[in-house]
Amino acid sequence: MRPELVDEIHLDGDEEDEAIQRLFTPELLAKINAAGADIAAGNFATLEQVDARIAATRAEWIAANNP
Numbered sequence: 001m002r003p004e005l006v007d008e009i010h011l012d013g014d015e016e017d018e019a020i021q022r023l024f025t026p027e028l029l030a031k032i033n034a035a036g037a038d039i040a041a042g043n044f045a046t047l048e049q050v051d052a053r054i055a056a057t058r059a060e061w062i063a064a065n066n067p
Contacts, residue, residue, distance in 0.1 A: 045053070
């Protein structure tokens with residue numbers, strides 16, 4: 001981790017901070033925590049598995065965000 005990068009993020013006030021905080025839903029936090037636990041348990045993915053998951057996530061995002 002590189003905590004010094006946090007110093008480079010400049011928010012334009014409480015409204016923007018609130019918008020960012022809303023992105024971290026309980027469901028997203030659960031996914032993040034599950035991924036962290038999986039990594040801590042020594043479970044890793046191959047590059048091919050990572051590429052496949054990124055492609056799937058991208059397709060889900062496009063489907064959900066294109067009218």
